[in-house]
Amino acid sequence: MLRIARLPRLASVHEAKAFEVTMVPHDAGRSIVRVRGELDLATCSQLEAALAAAPPGESIVLDLTECGFLDSAAIRVVLTSAERVGASGGSVSLVATDPGVLRVLEIASVATRVPLHPSVEAATGEPEP
Numbered sequence: 054m055l056r057i058a059r060l061p062r063l064a065s066v067h068e069a070k071a072f073e074v075t076m077v078p079h080d081a082g083r084s085i086v087r088v089r090g091e092l093d094l095a096t097c098s099q100l101e102a103a104l105a106a107a108p109p110g111e112s113i114v115l116d117l118t119e120c121g122f123l124d125s126a127a128i129r130v131v132l133t134s135a136e137r138v139g140a141s142g143g144s145v146s147l148v149a150t151d152p153g154v155l156r157v158l159e160i161a162s163v164a165t166r167v168p169l170h171p172s173v174e175a176a177t178g179e180p181e182p
Contacts, residue, residue, distance in 0.1 A: 075103075076106065079177065084112075085114045086107075087119065090119070091122040092130075093123070107138065107143070112146075113144070114145075114173060115131065115145060116173055122153060122154070123154055123158075
């Protein structure tokens with residue numbers, strides 16, 4: 054008698070959160086770009102557009118604290134935007150707390166080119182609340 058092994062059940066995939074990118078002027082010459090949701094090939098063009106909208110010479114804090122996933126397309130946007138902003142006299146810094154996001158940033162060595170901070174306050178040099 055031939056027996057066919059049962060395949061293990063896969064865990065259900067959670068529903069992706071709504072994606073949103075917002076740019077908030079913070080102080081003179083600095084804006085905070087907040088990302089909520091997953092940054093991937095389907096959504097990174099929205100981040101790219103938000104980062105491109107920053108005035109030349111402006112410093113940008115990219116807040117990924119509400120981002121639970123990012124892929125190589127998002128890494129490309131972060132690095133090319135940091136290069137473009139830097140060439141115009143500004144800077145880009147990152148804020149991330151999710152362990153998965155931090156691991157991707159670590160694997161891609163992003164922190165060697167873009168400063169990485171544990172909070173927006175740390176990125177802006179303001180006291181923690």
